[in-house]
Amino acid sequence: MVKMKSRNELAKNIRFIAMGFMVLFAIAALRAYFLQILKSGELTELIQSQCMTSIELMPYRGTVYDRNGAELAASLDVESLYARPGVIRDPKAAAKLLAPILELPIHAVYRDLMSSKPFVWLQRKVTPTQADSIRALKIEGVGFIKESQRFYPQKELAAQVIGFVGIDSQGLEGIERQYDSIIKGKSRKLFADRDAKGRNVFVEGLQPSDQSRQGNDLMLTIDKNIQYIAEKELQAAVSQSQAKGGTAIVMDPMTGEILASAVCPLFNPNQRNEAGPEAWRNRAVTDIYEPGSTFKAVLVASALEEGIVKPTDMFFCENGSYHVATHIIHDHAAYGWLDVANIIKHSSNIGASKIGKQFGKEQLYQYIRRFGFTAETGIGLPSEQSGFMPALKNCSEHTQSAISFGQSITVTPLQMVTAYAAIANGGMLMQPHIVKRIVDSTGAVIRQNAPVMRRQVISVKTADIVRDMLKQVVAPGGTGTKAAVDGYVVAGKTGTSQKIEQGGYSHSKVMASFIGFVPADNPRLTIIVLIDEPQRMKFGGDIAAPAFSRMSDAMLNYLHVPPEPTPAHDPGQIKEIRTEPIKLAKLDEA
Amino acid sequence: MQDFNASAEKYIHTNVLARQHVRRDTDVSRKDMACMICMSALVMMTFFMFLWVRIYSLEIGYLISDFHKVQEELVQENKKLKVERAVLRSSSRLEMIAVNRLGMIVPRKSQVVSVPW
Numbered sequence: 232m233v234k235m236k237s238r239n240e241l242a243k244n245i246r247f248i249a250m251g252f253m254v255l256f257a258i259a260a261l262r263a264y265f266l267q268i269l270k271s272g273e274l275t276e277l278i279q280s281q282c283m284t285s286i287e288l289m290p291y292r293g294t295v296y297d298r299n300g301a302e303l304a305a306s307l308d309v310e311s312l313y314a315r316p317g318v319i320r321d322p323k324a325a326a327k328l329l330a331p332i333l334e335l336p337i338h339a340v341y342r343d344l345m346s347s348k349p350f351v352w353l354q355r356k357v358t359p360t361q362a363d364s365i366r367a368l369k370i371e372g373v374g375f376i377k378e379s380q381r382f383y384p385q386k387e388l389a390a391q392v393i394g395f396v397g398i399d400s401q402g403l404e405g406i407e408r409q410y411d412s413i414i415k416g417k418s419r420k421l422f423a424d425r426d427a428k429g430r431n432v433f434v435e436g437l438q439p440s441d442q443s444r445q446g447n448d449l450m451l452t453i454d455k456n457i458q459y460i461a462e463k464e465l466q467a468a469v470s471q472s473q474a475k476g477g478t479a480i481v482m483d484p485m486t487g488e489i490l491a492s493a494v495c496p497l498f499n500p501n502q503r504n505e506a507g508p509e510a511w512r513n514r515a516v517t518d519i520y521e522p523g524s525t526f527k528a529v530l531v532a533s534a535l536e537e538g539i540v541k542p543t544d545m546f547f548c549e550n551g552s553y554h555v556a557t558h559i560i561h562d563h564a565a566y567g568w569l570d571v572a573n574i575i576k577h578s579s580n581i582g583a584s585k586i587g588k589q590f591g592k593e594q595l596y597q598y599i600r601r602f603g604f605t606a607e608t609g610i611g612l613p614s615e616q617s618g619f620m621p622a623l624k625n626c627s628e629h630t631q632s633a634i635s636f637g638q639s640i641t642v643t644p645l646q647m648v649t650a651y652a653a654i655a656n657g658g659m660l661m662q663p664h665i666v667k668r669i670v671d672s673t674g675a676v677i678r679q680n681a682p683v684m685r686r687q688v689i690s691v692k693t694a695d696i697v698r699d700m701l702k703q704v705v706a707p708g709g710t711g712t713k714a715a716v717d718g719y720v721v722a723g724k725t726g727t728s729q730k731i732e733q734g735g736y737s738h739s740k741v742m743a744s745f746i747g748f749v750p751a752d753n754p755r756l757t758i759i760v761l762i763d764e765p766q767r768m769k770f771g772g773d774i775a776a777p778a779f780s781r782m783s784d785a786m787l788n789y790l791h792v793p794p795e796p797t798p799a800h801d802p803g804q805i806k807e808i809r810t811e812p813i814k815l816a817k818l819d820e821a
Numbered sequence: 822m823q824d825f826n827a828s829a830e831k832y833i834h835t836n837v838l839a840r841q842h843v844r845r846d847t848d849v850s851r852k853d854m855a856c857m858i859c860m861s862a863l864v865m866m867t868f869f870m871f872l873w874v875r876i877y878s879l880e881i882g883y884l885i886s887d888f889h890k891v892q893e894e895l896v897q898e899n900k901k902l903k904v905e906r907a908v909l910r911s912s913s914r915l916e917m918i919a920v921n922r923l924g925m926i927v928p929r930k931s932q933v934v935s936v937p938w
Binding site: 301302305306307308382384385386388455456459717718784785788793794 | 897900901903904905906907908910911912913916927930933935
């Protein structure tokens with residue numbers, strides 16, 4: 232009986248102890264839940280602040296390359312100088328030491344060092360020499376923080392296309408601005424333990440590399456050598472004609488890729504403040520102008536496609552003076568009867584006006600839009616303009632006539648070169664693009680911009696006819712003979728349009744242009760050269776056409792496009808060609 | 822005699838058997854001791870092992886920290902060199918050297934022979 236009683240007591244005690252353990256375990260579990268789940272974030276932060284340190288890794292802005300992999304824009308780490316004014320013992324002496332190195336007035340540095348703020352920037356992004364000199368001074372309370380600095384190693388090359396970034400590496404102009412979110416990358420924190428001496432210890436190793444820190448790289452369709460040729464020849468033409476500026480675009484007509492986009496005056500994005508916002512603008516897409524006679528090719532292509540005119544149709548050009556409503560249209564010479572090809576060749580405004588009259592207004596507008604005018608091309612560059620054409624209901628007889636020879640309509644240089652590329656490639660309106668591909672930091676292609684045909688604007692047959700007409704412009708007797716390139720057949724059109732000034736057409740300010748493609752029958756390049764307000768040689772045929780010729784010559788040579796088989800360059804007779812001995816001479820003589 | 826026998830028996834019973842019992846207890850205690858030493862050694866070894874791993878991990882941590890710095894420096898150096906290469910290869914610079922220093926010119930069309938492939 233006694234034995235039974237003691238067993239029951241033992242069991243009771245065991246149960247009691249077990250209960251006790253269970254209660255304790257439950258408390259421990261609850262506490263663990265509280266600490267690990269509910270308070271996890273807060274406590275993690277607390278422990279990190281006490282014995283861990285976070286290292287801020289600056290984002291690497293992606294690199295911009297040309298189509299062959301040459302760096303056009305790249306980022307490097309540089310040091311920025313800061314001060315903690317409260318820590319500096321002798322601000323006056325420190326200012327005297329720092330000011331000459333920073334090339335700042337002593338009072339300006341002293342003012343910063345006396346600031347009531349705990350942290351002030353003394354100078355952002357100092358040069359390595361400046362940093363070394365300041366470090367050697369060992370001034371307490373002055374230190375450096377690494378920041379990213381954008382460099383443009385090709386300097387002025389394609390500056391308006393690439394654009395530039397601000398002090399905080401944000402894209403402000405050009406590609407840098409348009410693709411800012413893609414190339415800027417993200418900053419990342421790397422956590423490490425901190426030892427008693429404050430050194431970082433990666434006890435758990437480095438965290439897996441976060442690819443988002445490195446921005447994506449851009450590969451453009453621009454070829455730096457073609458760009459250089461375009462800029463050099465454009466600059467020469469602008470200087471020669473004492474013009475206000477100029478624009479040149481080189482496009483591959485088969486793909487719509489922009490091989491070069493030059494704007495004059497140039498500026499160096501590494502020292503962008505030396506040039507004003509006027510120079511930063513990419514006029515190829517932001518500026519509109521009246522295309523003048525270069526628009527006649529678009530008109531004729533549309534008229535032929537619609538069957539309104541035939542190439543053999545003759546038009547009387549009124550001996551140079553023609554009344555349309557209340558206006559008088561003039562030609563630069565008195566022409567009588569001209570066929571369509573000769574209207575293009577001699578650039579007759581009256582002839583073009585009469586062809587335009589054959590169109591219904593709606594029909595004309597429709598073709599102009601089909602060629603891509605009055606709408607943005609969608610090239611992917613900031614501030615692109617769409618151009619302007621009067622509303623259909625406001626289109627008078629005179630307006631329709633003026634549009635026929637490129638007045639009363641405004642376009643961008645890019646729209647014009649795209650339209651000519653369509654004539655060059657057999658009628659396909661290609662989507663112009665300047666970014667070839669986007670690549671992430673591992674080299675994986677994120678986006679590849681393949682050639683896109685927007686629409687077939689005119690038939691291959693019509694394109695062939697217009698091409699032959701445009702060849703005549705460069706042939707003897709045409710307005711664009713100076714655009715001819717030795718060894719190649721060129722097709723193109725000159726244009727000289729008056730600029731609008733105070734509500735009317737200026738008598739002194741013009742836009743001189745030439746647009747063409749070469750080699751005419753197997754086009755590799757479509758080029759527009761536009762000279763803004765030339766003071767000398769004001770006609771497109773005099774200033775823009777020779778620039779086109781020099782550009783084409785050098786670019787075709789660079790691209791290894793063999794001369795066309797003319798009698799002098801027939802590949803079959805190559806053995807009989809005697810080459811002249813190469814003499815060293817100045818570049819001007821070449 | 823009987824008393825002697827009885828006392829001898831008692832002696833054997835109390836002392837000899839007791840001694841035997843004591844001897845048996847001593848044997849057990851040595852085994853426990855050996856076991857305890859082994860256990861302690863094992864614990865100590867585990868402790869030292871843990872300590873060694875911890876110190877080794879710390880050393881590796883310092884190494885990683887150093888290598889991380891070196892890596893960052895090398896990445897920067899690599900980028901600097903690429904930018905420098907791009908500057909040196911810029912078209913304007915190459916043309917200037919070719920024309921001014923080496924006296925080269927762009928060949929005329931008549932000086933170029935296209936070789937058919």
